[in-house]
Amino acid sequence: MTFVAGTTRADALRNVTRCLADAGIGDNDARFLVLDVLGLTGTELILRGTEPIGAVGAASLSRALARRLAGEPVARIVGSWEFWGLTFGLAPDTLVPRADTETVVEAALKRHSDRARPLRILDLGTGSGCILVALLTERPGAFGVGLDRSVEALIQARANASANGVGDRAAFVNADWCAGLAGGFDLIVSNPPYIPAAAIATLADEVRLHDPSAALDGGLDGLDAYRRILAEIAAGPVGLATGGSLLFEVGHDQADAVLAIGRNLGFAEARVTHDLSGHARVVGFNES
Structure with missing residues (x-):
C-alpha cells in the first residue's frame, strides 16, 4: 500500500491495521508503526485523527509498512523497544528486549530487596543494556558494569543508560565474558546465547534474519556460554561477593542442565524462577 499526503491519521491507522491483519500480523504492530513514523502520541492520534499525514508522513509510512510486510520486526523498523517500562534504542548487534527477560530483573530484585544498598552489579553479554539499566533504575544505590564482545552493542547500551538516567552509575567494558575482570560482585546477571x-535455521524469520547470530548461537547443545561463565566465575578472579547471587536467563528446557553445571562447579543454593507462561526461565546460584 502507498499512502498519499491527504490520508488522515485515523485512516492511516485503519489501513495499516487492515494490511497487517491480512498478512496475519497483530493490531499492536500497526499502532506502534503509525505512532512512531508520524511522531504522534496516542492522545494526538485520538484527538487529532482527522489531520492529514502530509507528504513526508505518507512516504515514511509507506516504507515502514512495506518493511513490516516483508517480515522485518516492528522494533527494528522503529529502532527502539520497551522493557521494564523504559525505552531502549536498538542496534544491529543487540537483541530486541523480550518480556520473558523481565523475569531476570524480577528475580534479582527479590534477592536484593534493599533499595538503598550499594550493590555492585555485573551484566555479562549486556546487549542493549536492558537488564542492567532496569536494575539500576530500581536500585538507586547500585553501580553496574555491562560487558559485551560487540563494541556496537556497548555504544548502544551506554546511550540507553544515559537516556534512562543511570549513565553516571554504569560502565561498559568490551571483553569476552569474564576475561580481564577482577573483584567480587553482589549480583551477576546474564542472558547469554x-x-x-x-536449531537456529528453524527459528521464525523475524528472529533468524534480523537478530544477531552471535546473541543466539549457544553452540552444539545451547549450553556453551553457561559452561564458560560458570567456570570462569568459579575459578576467579571475578566472582561473587559474600551474599552475592548469579542469575541466568535460560531456554525453556535448559534449567536442569544449567543447574547441573553450576552444582558440579560448587555453586550453592540453586533456585529456579518461572516466567508468566510457566516456563523455567531463570536459574540462580548463590555464593559458593
Missing part, C-alpha cells in the same frame, strides 16, 4: 546451533 542459548539456542542450539542446529
Whole structure:
C-alpha cells in the first residue's frame, strides 16, 4: 500500500491495521508503526485523527509498512523497544528486549530487596543494556558494569543508560565474558546465547534474519556460554561477593542442565524462577 499526503491519521491507522491483519500480523504492530513514523502520541492520534499525514508522513509510512510486510520486526523498523517500562534504542548487534527477560530483573530484585544498598552489579553479554539499566533504575544505590564482545552493542547500551538516567552509575567494558575482570560482585546477571546451533535455521524469520547470530548461537547443545561463565566465575578472579547471587536467563528446557553445571562447579543454593507462561526461565546460584 502507498499512502498519499491527504490520508488522515485515523485512516492511516485503519489501513495499516487492515494490511497487517491480512498478512496475519497483530493490531499492536500497526499502532506502534503509525505512532512512531508520524511522531504522534496516542492522545494526538485520538484527538487529532482527522489531520492529514502530509507528504513526508505518507512516504515514511509507506516504507515502514512495506518493511513490516516483508517480515522485518516492528522494533527494528522503529529502532527502539520497551522493557521494564523504559525505552531502549536498538542496534544491529543487540537483541530486541523480550518480556520473558523481565523475569531476570524480577528475580534479582527479590534477592536484593534493599533499595538503598550499594550493590555492585555485573551484566555479562549486556546487549542493549536492558537488564542492567532496569536494575539500576530500581536500585538507586547500585553501580553496574555491562560487558559485551560487540563494541556496537556497548555504544548502544551506554546511550540507553544515559537516556534512562543511570549513565553516571554504569560502565561498559568490551571483553569476552569474564576475561580481564577482577573483584567480587553482589549480583551477576546474564542472558547469554542459548539456542542450539542446529536449531537456529528453524527459528521464525523475524528472529533468524534480523537478530544477531552471535546473541543466539549457544553452540552444539545451547549450553556453551553457561559452561564458560560458570567456570570462569568459579575459578576467579571475578566472582561473587559474600551474599552475592548469579542469575541466568535460560531456554525453556535448559534449567536442569544449567543447574547441573553450576552444582558440579560448587555453586550453592540453586533456585529456579518461572516466567508468566510457566516456563523455567531463570536459574540462580548463590555464593559458593
